[in-house]
Amino acid sequence: xxxxxxxxxxxxxxxxxxxxxxxxxxxxxxxxxxxxxxxxxxxxxxxxxxxxxxxxxxxxxxxxxxxxxxxxxxxxxxxxxxxxxxxxxxxxxxxxxxxxxxxxxxxxxxxxxxxxxxx
Amino acid sequence: xxxxxxxxxxxxxxxxxxxxxxxxxxxxxxxxxxxxxxxxxxxxxxxxxxxxxxxxxxxxxxxxxxxxxxxxxxxxxxxxxxxxxxxxxxxxxxxxxxxxxxxxxxxxxxxxxxxx
Numbered sequence: 342x343x344x345x346x347x348x349x350x351x352x353x354x355x356x357x358x359x360x361x362x363x364x365x366x367x368x369x370x371x372x373x374x375x376x377x378x379x380x381x382x383x384x385x386x387x388x389x390x391x392x393x394x395x396x397x398x399x400x401x402x403x404x405x406x407x408x409x410x411x412x413x414x415x416x417x418x419x420x421x422x423x424x425x426x427x428x429x430x431x432x433x434x435x436x437x438x439x440x441x442x443x444x445x446x447x448x449x450x451x452x453x454x455x456x457x458x459x460x
Numbered sequence: 461x462x463x464x465x466x467x468x469x470x471x472x473x474x475x476x477x478x479x480x481x482x483x484x485x486x487x488x489x490x491x492x493x494x495x496x497x498x499x500x501x502x503x504x505x506x507x508x509x510x511x512x513x514x515x516x517x518x519x520x521x522x523x524x525x526x527x528x529x530x531x532x533x534x535x536x537x538x539x540x541x542x543x544x545x546x547x548x549x550x551x552x553x554x555x556x557x558x559x560x561x562x563x564x565x566x567x568x569x570x571x572x573x574x575x576x
Contacts, residue, residue, distance in 0.1 A: 376563075
């Protein structure tokens with residue numbers, strides 16, 4: 342099973358709402374990622390979890406709060422978002438940390454994304 | 461600052477010809493470089509990974525080269541087909557000094573159109 346699943350597929354929320362995005366993988370991967378992708382732009386890294394610990398936070402505003410409850414699950418909690426936060430949110434996973442393990446580099450498997458609209 | 465450039469936003473190629481996409485980078489020394497395909501409304505799909513000590517990698521009709529002196533990677537699709545039409549993204553690891561997991565920094569992508 343080389344699939345990364347994300348729910349929901351689409352989400353519309355108001356600026357005062359609280360919602361969560363979910364991501365799941367069963368490939369035994371120990372690194373998981375959140376990316377944000379605006380229309381006609383490349384994905385931009387937001388957070389990296391490595392062995393269930395937050396490894397990288399790319400200066401993302403605190404209205405985005407990641408959580409990794411276990412090695413298979415990754416959540417992104419959303420609160421008080423702005424309309425400019427509307428985007429496709431992509432989750433990805435990879436076998437392990439390329440640099441820390443001194444490994445050869447590992448490909449990332451992406452989910453289909455959650456299309457978020459903030460009104 | 462680090463910069464990744466892909467040669468063109470769009471590339472039109474006749475079916476059967478070889479499509480060549482370019483990725484250049486500056487102010488960076490990646491340990492590896494990856495190429496992904498992305499179709500509209502979908503997540504990127506991994507195609508090939510090449511390490512800094514490798515010159516060339518092949519997979520079926522795909523070939524990627526990596527020149528760390530020129531700071532450039534070329535991505536080739538031979539015998540191109542209309543089904544190859546998609547956006548192709550070049551990605552580099554974002555190495556953190558002192559270790560830690562890597563995320564990817566993507567180029568803007570090249571929208572490849574294969575015309576029948």
